Amino acid sequence: MSLRVVDRLGAADVITLLNAIVGVVAMIGAVLGRPMLVAQLLLLAAAADAVDGIIARLYGGTKVGPYLDSMADIVSFGTATGLFVFAVARDQWDNLTDTPELLVAAVGAASIFVVFSLVRTALYTVHVDEGENRPGIQNTLGATILAAAYLSGLVSVPLLLGATTVLSVLMVAPVPYPKLTARDAIVMGTVQMGAILFPNLFNGILPRVLLVAAMAYMILGPWLYWGE
Template identity: 45%
Template sequence: MQPRFLGRLGVADTVTATNAAIGFAAAATAAIDPGLAARLILLAAIADGLDGVVARRLGGTDVGPLLDSLADVASFGVAPAVLVYTVASNGDAASISTPIALAALAASALYVAMAVIRLAIYTLEDSNRAETVGVQTTLSATLVSVTYLAGIGKPAVLVALVAACSYLMVAPVSYPDLYARDAAILGGLQALAVAFPVAFNRVLPRSLLVFAVGYLVLAPVAYWRAA
């Protein structure tokens, strides 16, 4: 018997499903190697951008937008939350009673909930628009990952970051989609940060962090597309 989905998914959907698988790998490895988990989240972000390129070139399917949001829950909702909680608790279940671990548990759980809500609303209202309301889950996950890879991801910093992103993902602020050229630059920088996270005193993840923070702060007022 053939799988039910055979013939209903396109190439772009396969890339999207790969994104979800990478997100699981990031969550699964967080307790063993948080640095690897952070790099896998960035790799998932590359796949998330690539599926849109493939869909525009080869065509998408009706299931594509829904599949994309489901994959993003794994890669940019659950995986960053697990990373932050693991770092805050030192991967030790016995430390769950410490204040920072409890704060990380609460903030990470809230982050996942807000990511799910944001993605559901995005799929319903924003998936066919050139901008979206609230900070993208991809951007939030990138901020968490590169903050850790940049060497400034102390537990308190990461907990504060996921708490802030929990609000920003559902904040009533519009963010435009990146131009293709800027998305390509971002994807290239993400790939370099994945491949060489500690090269030249961590310059690549730190550069990516500057890029991400710049977009976070300036995009709503300084990056709008021409009418």
């Protein structure tokens, strides 16, 4: 019996695998203490995640696609994002490893994000049908908010750890979120690419626009966004 990899994977799956690769590179960047690079890579992974969804909707997906997407999300928007949070704390708090309270706070917030991302992804994959609005914020959205905030210059570690904890809980909140339309996903992806390539342009205007848009969707999306 053959896995028939070439026959069973589609174009959207290839983009999903690229998302996972970017997530792994982001994790390496976090280990090396490069939070700025990691933030940019997280946004790149989020853009890839949007692209694979658009391709799957336009040209059809594969049976394995949803599982690959879930696993790639855990890599990029779970583990890599948690490591990003810890990397920022380590970069900003020089005495992090020497202060048990600070270390516990940083490790705790990072771990909570990873765990809730894992739980949310697993429950969504098993219990939410394709046509349904998704309960809880997407882990992609949580990662985008954290990365865009950092690139916008909001580097207060207590604020970051608090935001990480709140976003973690919101991932499993019983609030339905509609999918972005293909048009809006393209617009968001364009802004994301701008924030990645030119994070410091005009005092960081692009990451700030991305942050405002992501926050607006998180706060207003369940009630005011029409979705697909």
